Amino acid sequence: MKTVYYTAATLDGFLADADHALDWLFQFEPPSGEDHHERFAQGVGALAMGSSTYAWLLRHEVFPEGRESRPWPYAQPTWVFTSRTLREVSGADVRFVRGDVRPVHAAMTAAAGGRDLWVVGGGDLAGQFHDAGLLDELHVTLASVTLGAGMPLLPRRIVTPPLRLLSARQHGEGFVCLRYALPRPVA
Helix, strand or coil: CCEEEEEEEECCCEEECCCCCCHHHHCCCCCCCCCHHHHHHHCEEEEEEEHHHHHHHHHHHHCCCCCCCCCCCCCCCEEEECCCCCCCCCCCCEEEECCCHHHHHHHHHHHHCCCEEEEEECHHHHHHHHHCCCCCEEEEEEECCCCCCCEECCCCCCCCCCCEEEEEEEECCCEEEEEEECCCCCC
């Protein structure tokens, strides 16, 4: 079982623009063939996400304006880190939490049944898992666009020891998938 930060980012290291928009990502046609996202999600037993990621999912996927509502996209239990009150999704196993990631990580591990934990987003939440020594891998799909500013991929200084590249693979014409092992923070 690993705790994995799995996400997509621009070539200059942003998850979204300053308004949390992902238009830059959705301009690409999904590459044909192997769906690495689906394969990754099948090995996940629990998810952690920040409140902005959760709110984006509600606005664009679950309760999209002008379109029919859809079910929550994940069967796995999901912990949403938030300091605000957010809309609940009927029938979804979503747990709202705040504070230190360590006790939540322990609860996620127990619920995951030996499967991986997925830190969905955002970058600061992934950084909190890293700071606590709980983040094992970073899987980032870099898109062939730049934003110049926005929500950073991982707003932490990780220099010594550096991340260790486990794999690099082209995905279609617009993406490269990178997989890194994360070092434990140096005290």
